[in-house]
Amino acid sequence: MTSSTIYFKEQLSETVYLMRLEAPLIARERQPGQFIILQVDDELGERIPLTIADADPEEGSITIVFQVVGRTTELLAQLEVGHKVAALVGPLGTPTHIENLGSVVCVGGGIGIAPLHPIAKALKAAGNQVTIILGARNQELLILEEQMTDIADEIIICTDDGSYGRKALVTEPLAEVCARENKPSLAVCIGPPIMMKFCSSTTKEFDVPTVVSLNAIMVDGTGMCGGCRVTIGGETKFVCVDGPEFDGHLVDFDNLMIRLGSYKKQESNHVCRMEQYR
Amino acid sequence: MSTLTPKERMAIPAQAMPEQDSVARRSNMEEVAQGYTAEQAKLEADRCLQCKNAPCISGCPVGIDIPGFIQAIAEGDNAKAIAVIKENSLLPAVCGRVCPQETQCQAPCTVGKALKSVEKAVSIGRLERYVADWERENGLIEAPVAKPPTGKKVGVVGTGPAGLTVAADIRREGHDVVLFEAFHKPGGVMIYGIPEFRLPKKIVQQEIDTLVAMGCKLETNFVVGRTRKIDDLLEHDGFDALFIGTGAGLPRFMNIEGENLVGVYSANEYLTRSNLMRAYDKGNAYTPIFESEKVAVLGGGNVAMDAARTAVRLGAKEVHLIYRRTEVEMPARVEEVHHAKEEGIVFHMLENAQRILSDERGWVAGIECLKYELGEPDDSGRRRPVEIPGSEFEIDVDTVIVAIGNDSNPLIRQTTPGLETNKWGNIVVDENGKSSLDKIYAGGDIVLGAATVILAMGEGRRAAAAINEMLAG
Ligand SMILES: Cc1cc2nc3c(=O)[nH]c(=O)nc-3n(C[C@H](O)[C@H](O)[C@H](O)COP(=O)(O)OP(=O)(O)OC[C@H]3O[C@@H](n4cnc5c(N)ncnc54)[C@H](O)[C@@H]3O)c2cc1C
Ligand SMILES: Cc1cc2nc3c(=O)[nH]c(=O)nc-3n(C[C@H](O)[C@H](O)[C@H](O)COP(=O)(O)OP(=O)(O)OC[C@H]3O[C@@H](n4cnc5c(N)ncnc54)[C@H](O)[C@@H]3O)c2cc1C
Ligand code: SF4
Numbered sequence A: 001m002t003s004s005t006i007y008f009k010e011q012l013s014e015t016v017y018l019m020r021l022e023a024p025l026i027a028r029e030r031q032p033g034q035f036i037i038l039q040v041d042d043e044l045g046e047r048i049p050l051t052i053a054d055a056d057p058e059e060g061s062i063t064i065v066f067q068v069v070g071r072t073t074e075l076l077a078q079l080e081v082g083h084k085v086a087a088l089v090g091p092l093g094t095p096t097h098i099e100n101l102g103s104v105v106c107v108g109g110g111i112g113i114a115p116l117h118p119i120a121k122a123l124k125a126a127g128n129q130v131t132i133i134l135g136a137r138n139q140e141l142l143i144l145e146e147q148m149t150d151i152a153d154e155i156i157i158c159t160d161d162g163s164y165g166r167k168a169l170v171t172e173p174l175a176e177v178c179a180r181e182n183k184p185s186l187a188v189c190i191g192p193p194i195m196m197k198f199c200s201s202t203t204k205e206f207d208v209p210t211v212v213s214l215n216a217i218m219v220d221g222t223g224m225c226g227g228c229r230v231t232i233g234g235e236t237k238f239v240c241v242d243g244p245e246f247d248g249h250l251v252d253f254d255n256l257m258i259r260l261g262s263y264k265k266q267e268s269n270h271v272c273r274m275e276q277y278r
Numbered sequence B: 001m002s003t004l005t006p007k008e009r010m011a012i013p014a015q016a017m018p019e020q021d022s023v024a025r026r027s028n029m030e031e032v033a034q035g036y037t038a039e040q041a042k043l044e045a046d047r048c049l050q051c052k053n054a055p056c057i058s059g060c061p062v063g064i065d066i067p068g069f070i071q072a073i074a075e076g077d078n079a080k081a082i083a084v085i086k087e088n089s090l091l092p093a094v095c096g097r098v099c100p101q102e103t104q105c106q107a108p109c110t111v112g113k114a115l116k117s118v119e120k121a122v123s124i125g126r127l128e129r130y131v132a133d134w135e136r137e138n139g140l141i142e143a144p145v146a147k148p149p150t151g152k153k154v155g156v157v158g159t160g161p162a163g164l165t166v167a168a169d170i171r172r173e174g175h176d177v178v179l180f181e182a183f184h185k186p187g188g189v190m191i192y193g194i195p196e197f198r199l200p201k202k203i204v205q206q207e208i209d210t211l212v213a214m215g216c217k218l219e220t221n222f223v224v225g226r227t228r229k230i231d232d233l234l235e236h237d238g239f240d241a242l243f244i245g246t247g248a249g250l251p252r253f254m255n256i257e258g259e260n261l262v263g264v265y266s267a268n269e270y271l272t273r274s275n276l277m278r279a280y281d282k283g284n285a286y287t288p289i290f291e292s293e294k295v296a297v298l299g300g301g302n303v304a305m306d307a308a309r310t311a312v313r314l315g316a317k318e319v320h321l322i323y324r325r326t327e328v329e330m331p332a333r334v335e336e337v338h339h340a341k342e343e344g345i346v347f348h349m350l351e352n353a354q355r356i357l358s359d360e361r362g363w364v365a366g367i368e369c370l371k372y373e374l375g376e377p378d379d380s381g382r383r384r385p386v387e388i389p390g391s392e393f394e395i396d397v398d399t400v401i402v403a404i405g406n407d408s409n410p411l412i413r414q415t416t417p418g419l420e421t422n423k424w425g426n427i428v429v430d431e432n433g434k435s436s437l438d439k440i441y442a443g444g445d446i447v448l449g450a451a452t453v454i455l456a457m458g459e460g461r462r463a464a465a466a467i468n469e470m471l472a473g
């Protein structure tokens, strides 16, 4: 849709914000695992993909949770309730395949907890026993703990610095859960690519099928440009239409990470300018 | 006009198109071809012999009365000329610029035949552009008046030339029209693909403004199949018919080593970043694009030319265009090939990329090519290029743009049960543009495979006529 009003805004941590936005058509159609593309300004602004963290078809709204990492997320964070974003399109991407598999483990790292939330919720609603592992650099950066606790049959929280929960990387409890006699039938891991890479190699050891959600750089989000392509089991796929979820055991994470750095130079020009304003 | 003999007409030199200087234009996005002056248009129009059998008309996919409009220009009646064109074409300012005239209307022109060169044919496209520009620049474009409301509603999916044409023809009959566009701006390839220096965006915008003035509704940021499915539009949202004109937007890659390195683009991505997202406006646009020094473009069509010429304008020092066959087989318009050469693009004919080389970071460091020679003719009658073993060589580049064509986007097919498509994913339609499903019509590149603006427009007119008839009956 063209121009969408911000209904609600909350700061979840120093750099993470939650917003509820007007989007009646998207709220009606969206399913877990899907995302939108947003433009703060549709003349010179860029198109950025953000996961639909939740939706309220009655209010006609969707919820996004985003981390300020550069120019567009910074501008978005400056908008207040009642302001508008210029363009919002979606829901995009193939929805998550949800079924009752018995028991599943959901691993979320950093901002990845936001896209994990609707998936964990749907897996629970489908009757699964859901173990949730959340990781963050420190307590201050941990988001959506309450919402995830509500869903989880079991929740394990880790921080890198030990400021909250276990002092560990998420792969540690993940390995323990996979080693249990009653090992999970599926692992869903969403977070920074490096985390998904190590989660995938962990689950592979235990032969636990693993789904990851990839965050390749996008333009159109409809399969038109091929900019979001990734290598999956030696084949090229487009994240925006074939994904965003893929079999973690087949993803070439190294190529994904390299491609995510394509515009580091141009983006850092902006970061320098951001510093000047502070 | 009648005072000139055919001999005198043939003696008038073909009028050259005024163009931006080939050095200056390497660093701006402004239009290269600047359009005939009134004097030139008159002279060029005088070259037309007004042939009784008018072979040119059969070369135009929409059958414009070419001698008719040219005579009006010769008589100084531009208003009449544009009226004649608009009986058949709704986008003359666009088609006059981008039609492959040398293989269409101008190919069979008697003057060109007599002078033994298609380049010396009457410049029908330039004259068409001249009167269309004259009308727009003088503020004379009037939105056609729609007939009284019929209470019927038609949805048009995609706002390329096919969709825009359908919308105009259906709205005129008094039906409500809603246009759905996935992007934030309407116009299809005319906006996101063909660059400003060939087709200024204000011309396309004018066409959209006219549709809106006629009462068409425009829903941008609306992906049919995702935001709403075809079935829901028909069953729940009150649409009486739908036209699908979603184009051929799925880039093909070469499937060679190194294609996912940083610095490899599809032409679609490169052109979309530059045109639609305005990445060429470096200080102001947010969307980044590679700052390339040396670029290789793979392909030989209009898309490849546009990508190569855009790379020049974005500051590349060296641009190589690599094509497997020879220049004769190149599908790009002759004029664009000529412009590309003037702008310093290096043409590599009978060569093809074999793999893309990587540096230690996973960025493009070069391209390995192989040389070809022409062998026996293939099914299409063209001599097939055959690789010369052991002829590998490298070109030092930091960017590779793949421009080898597009397939059809599968989204609508996947989300519309029962919609028949062929093995390339194109929607199958009958002679009226109707698909295998009731009330659903289709046209343009989604039916033809990657084709042309004028063919998309022609298909749109045909489908619109069928839809109007269905709604009247
Ligand atoms: C399917 C998908 C879902 C996503 N969901 C979320 C989410 O729910 N919350 C969230 O905070 N982030 C999410 N992201 C990442 C988010 O899109 C980027 O953080 C954002 O685009 C950065 O823009 P920027 O201008 O602020 O930063 P920049 O400084 O421009 O970029 C910072 C980094 O973000 C990445 N990036 C830049 N432009 C794009 C782009 N157009 N598309 C994708 N990545 C880009 C690059 O790796 C870049 O180095 C998602 C990405 C994808 C592909
Ligand atoms: C770079 C380039 C240069 C070209 N140069 C020339 C030339 O010089 N001369 C010439 O005659 N032809 C040229 N062509 C070809 C010509 O542009 C196309 O044949 C023509 O635009 C096809 O028109 P169309 O209406 O079928 O679709 P398009 O112009 O492709 O428009 C389709 C529209 O539908 C939208 N869409 C797609 N899916 C959906 C969906 N699910 N929901 C909503 N909207 C959707 C797309 O975003 C797009 O805006 C060129 C093409 C390219 C890419
Ligand atoms: S529409 Fe194209 S083919 Fe037809 S007369 Fe005009 S330029 Fe020629």
Ligand code: SF4
Pocket: B047, B048, B049, B050, B051, B054, B055, B056, B057, B066, B067, B108, B109, B110, B111, B122, B124
């Ligand atoms: S064929 Fe050429 S000379 Fe004859 S009517 Fe057509 S444009 Fe004029």
Ligand code: FES
Pocket: A217, A218, A219, A220, A221, A222, A223, A224, A225, A226, A227, A228, A229, A238, A239, A240, A241
């Ligand atoms: S973002 Fe363009 S194809 Fe996926």
Ligand SMILES: [Mg+2]
Pocket: A046, A070, A071, A072, A267, B286
């Ligand atoms: Mg950015």
